[in-house]
Amino acid sequence: MLDKEETQELAKKVRIHAVKMVNNGGSSHIGSVLSIVDILAVLYGRVMQYRSSEPKWIDRDRFILSKGHAGVGVYAVLAECGFFNVIELNKHYQDGSIFSGHVSHKGIPGVELSTGSLGHGLPVSAGMALAAKIDKKDHKIFVVMSDGELDEGSNWEAFMFASHHGLSNLTAIIDRNKLQSMKTTEETLSLEPLRDKLIAFGWNVIEVDGHNHDELFLAIDSYTKKPKVIIANTIKGKGVSYMENEIAWHYRTPNGELFDQAMKDLGEKT
Amino acid sequence: MRDALIKSLFQLADKDPNLMLLTGDLGYGVFEEFERKYPKQYLNVGVAEQNMMGVAVGLALEGKIIFTYSIGNFPTLRCLEQIRNDACYHELNINIIATGGGFSYGGLGMSHHATEDIAIMRALPGVTVLVPSTSEESESAVIDLYKAKGTGYLRLDKSKFENAKSINNISIGKANVLRQGDDITLIAAGGIAEEAMKAADILSKSNIECRVLSLFSVKPIDISAIRSACEDTSGIVTIEEGNLAGGMGSAISEVCLDNGFKPIIFKRLGLNDKYSSIVGSQEYLRSVYKINYKEIVSYILKESDKWQK
Numbered sequence: 001m002l003d004k005e006e007t008q009e010l011a012k013k014v015r016i017h018a019v020k021m022v023n024n025g026g027s028s029h030i031g032s033v034l035s036i037v038d039i040l041a042v043l044y045g046r047v048m049q050y051r052s053s054e055p056k057w058i059d060r061d062r063f064i065l066s067k068g069h070a071g072v073g074v075y076a077v078l079a080e081c082g083f084f085n086v087i088e089l090n091k092h093y094q095d096g097s098i099f100s101g102h103v104s105h106k107g108i109p110g111v112e113l114s115t116g117s118l119g120h121g122l123p124v125s126a127g128m129a130l131a132a133k134i135d136k137k138d139h140k141i142f143v144v145m146s147d148g149e150l151d152e153g154s155n156w157e158a159f160m161f162a163s164h165h166g167l168s169n170l171t172a173i174i175d176r177n178k179l180q181s182m183k184t185t186e187e188t189l190s191l192e193p194l195r196d197k198l199i200a201f202g203w204n205v206i207e208v209d210g211h212n213h214d215e216l217f218l219a220i221d222s223y224t225k226k227p228k229v230i231i232a233n234t235i236k237g238k239g240v241s242y243m244e245n246e247i248a249w250h251y252r253t254p255n256g257e258l259f260d261q262a263m264k265d266l267g268e269k270t
Numbered sequence: 271m272r273d274a275l276i277k278s279l280f281q282l283a284d285k286d287p288n289l290m291l292l293t294g295d296l297g298y299g300v301f302e303e304f305e306r307k308y309p310k311q312y313l314n315v316g317v318a319e320q321n322m323m324g325v326a327v328g329l330a331l332e333g334k335i336i337f338t339y340s341i342g343n344f345p346t347l348r349c350l351e352q353i354r355n356d357a358c359y360h361e362l363n364i365n366i367i368a369t370g371g372g373f374s375y376g377g378l379g380m381s382h383h384a385t386e387d388i389a390i391m392r393a394l395p396g397v398t399v400l401v402p403s404t405s406e407e408s409e410s411a412v413i414d415l416y417k418a419k420g421t422g423y424l425r426l427d428k429s430k431f432e433n434a435k436s437i438n439n440i441s442i443g444k445a446n447v448l449r450q451g452d453d454i455t456l457i458a459a460g461g462i463a464e465e466a467m468k469a470a471d472i473l474s475k476s477n478i479e480c481r482v483l484s485l486f487s488v489k490p491i492d493i494s495a496i497r498s499a500c501e502d503t504s505g506i507v508t509i510e511e512g513n514l515a516g517g518m519g520s521a522i523s524e525v526c527l528d529n530g531f532k533p534i535i536f537k538r539l540g541l542n543d544k545y546s547s548i549v550g551s552q553e554y555l556r557s558v559y560k561i562n563y564k565e566i567v568s569y570i571l572k573e574s575d576k577w578q579k
Contacts, residue, residue: 105360112331114359117351123321124356127328134310135332154352157321 002045004213010080011041011213015239016268017076017089023259025093027101031237031249033073035177035210036144039232040077042216043142052082055109061139062128064113066121067146067175071103074111083110119152121145122172126162129170129227142220144173148180151189156201162227163202170227171220172203175210177236179247194231203229210234240265271408271430271461272369276300278412279337283308289416290329294322294340301339319344323352323364330362335416341370342384346391346423357421358396364422365415366391371401371427371460372511373546373555380545384425388459389516391423392489398422398442399489401518403431403463407486410440418442427511429461429552431484445495446486451479454535454570454577455499455506459485459518462511465556469566478570488518496525504577505535507566511556514540534577539565 002010014037022030044050048061065074072092079086092099098107102116112128115121125143132139149155162170176194178185185191198205204224208215210232219230237243240254240262254262263269283289283304291308293301295317305312315322319340326336338345345366346353357364368384375382392399398418402408408426415422431448440446448463449470456466463484470480481503483495499506506526508519519538526533539561546555556562 113327114355117355119320120324120352120356123324123352124328124331126321127325127330128332129328130313130325131329131332131334154320154324157316157318158324161315161318161321161325 007041007045007213010045010077011037012267013080014041014073014076016263016266017079017086018072019240019254019259019262019266021072021076021089021092023254024090026253027072027093028251028253029069029072029101030254031179031243031246032067032146033070034238034240034243035234035236036067036070036175037073037238038211038213039144039173039175039216040073042213042220044077044081046217047220048142049139050110052110055083059137059139062112062125062141064115064121064125064128064141064143065103066115066125066143067118067149068102068115071101074103075099075108078108078110084108118146118149119154122155122158123161125170125172126158126167129162129167130165132169133165133167140169140171142171142173144175146180147174147176147178147185147191148188150174150191150194159198159201159203166225167227168225172227172229173220174229174231175234176231177234179236179245179250181250182247198229198231203227205229205231207231207233211238271402271405271426272300274405274409275367275412275424275426276304278409279304280307282413282416283311286335287311288333289335289337292322292326292336292338294319294338294344296340296344319348320352323349324356326364327352327356327360327362330357330364331360336364337367337412338364339367341368342375342382343387344368346387350390353421354394358394361396361420363419365424366422367424367426369426371425372462373552374428376552376555377549379549380547383546385512385541385545387423387425388488388510388512388518389520392521393516394421396420397489398487399425400442400486401425401459401488402486403448403458403460403484404446405430407440407446407484411486414442425460427461427552429464431461431463431467440486442487443490443492444487445492446484447481448484449480449482451481452503453479455481455483455503456566457483457485457499457506457508457518457522459488459510462509462556462561465561465563466509466566469563469570472563472567473570476571478574485518485522488521491521491525493525493529496522497529497531500526500531500533505533507535507537507539507569509539509561509566511561512540514538514542535573537569539569
């Protein structure tokens with residue numbers, strides 16, 4: 001288990017990998033990736049039980065990325081945590097590569113579920129949590145969702161299901177960066193009052209600063225009888241000055257001077 | 271056929287505690303005993319098919335073998351992307367049972383007519399598509415899907431061919447021969463096989479002996495049975511209670527063209543790119559849309575000079 005300084009260092013490395021991968025691959029969604037890097041670093045660095053040399057270890061905690069478009073962040077954190085060599089990250093988005101833009105499980109150790117279409121991760125996570133309850137297993141299931149993703153009705157079916165079945169081993173973390181594909185969440189399809197909605201659906205709701213590792217750790221690590229949802233207030237593009245809170249970086253690829261600037265912002269020499 | 275299916279589910283659930291049955295709040299009067307006997311293996315997820323398939327995937331990823339159940343298009347079209355991305359792509363042993371194939375619920379209206387399901391489900395890579403026409407096939411289908419890795423689709427309808435005596439073994443990938451004959455081959459999938467059998471009886475009186483195949487396994491398909499139909503009889507007439515585009519007849523025509531089989535006659539009977547906005551019994555709607563024994567008989571008599579010995 002890493003301490004706070006170490007998870008912050010892990011997050012820094014993941015951010016640098018992510019920007020390099022997106023630059024190298026000419027891919028997109030870097031804003032959405034940077035938004036969840038601290039969540040990933042706390043989960044993989046401090047909370048989750050796993051064995052990188054034995055990815056299918058039966059008692060591992062399960063992690064599902066429902067916002068599959070941030071797959072780059074998961075690939076980077078898995079590489080940093082020893083599931084495969086970081087050199088593999090250079091293959092992202094290259095012809096013939098298995099390191100797709102949206103997270104894929106095929107041939108990539110540590111990825112539980114391929115996603116990319118929104119609204120799939122929570123129902124599957126609920127099924128995994130139910131299986132653990134049936135089999136009397138102690139491992140936990142963590143799912144990271146986007147806030148824009150909550151537009152999908154399938155999530156709300158699963159929110160109802162998880163509370164109905166008392167899935168206390170399930171934690172959903174909502175990346176609340178308040179921006180979606182074209183405008184803010186509130187301009188697109190209002191989510192607020194989100195906390196009240198989730199409470200009404202029978203979940204234990206905790207709201208944190210999604211970039212504060214202590215707050216994230218305490219929230220994720222706390223025990224509740226109900227399924228738990230953490231609203232992680234985040235900044236899309238966190239860590240790269242010109243990307244923060246800019247919707248354009250849902251799509252754009254940082255190249256040239258902008259890439260150099262990103263590396264400088266993240267403390268990496270180019 | 272549903273009773274036969276339930277019988278198989280009981281047998282399997284009894285042997286394997288990892289088998290789970292998930293229903294989207296349908297099966298009143300059908301599943302109560304299963305729930306009572308195997309409470310840990312039964313789950314009514316509510317009227318939420320997308321979540322049902324997602325939960326099925328989560329359970330299957332943890333080693334459970336899943337049967338999902340609902341009627342008509344609900345367990346397939348309503349959650350098609352969950353089936354594609356989550357079940358099929360992850361190669362999970364999840365088997366979808368839909369009752370009410372074709373016009374089984376003819377009176378309930380268009381929403382409950384399952385007439386594109388065969389085409390859509392067989393278009394998904396890796397899915398086994400089983401469409402039984404007899405109780406025997408239905409019973410066997412459940413066991414076959416349980417044993418087979420990967421995602422399966424089992425389409426049941428209300429009608430069935432009664433008094434079926436199986437000539438060969440029923441198994442995935444094999445057509446079931448319901449009747450022997452060397453003049454022409456009738457191929458059906460589902461309860462509509464009863465129409466093919468009725469047509470064969472009538473044609474027999476005109477000295478035309480039809481071979482009747484129940485294409486119980488639409489995918490994988492029995493290429494050798496189709497080859498034999500083309501080479502040993504004078505051609506093929508297919509009949510299905512669903513849209514022609516991409517359906518069972520299409521699957522057979524693909525096999526013929528891909529393999530260079532040259533049937534003298536080839537005809538597909540089914541819905542010609544339409545939805546039914548009128549209602550009625552299964553039998554009535556078959557007659558309206560010209561997918562019954564009368565159509566088979568009149569087509570074959572009309573064409574018979576092309577191949578008569």
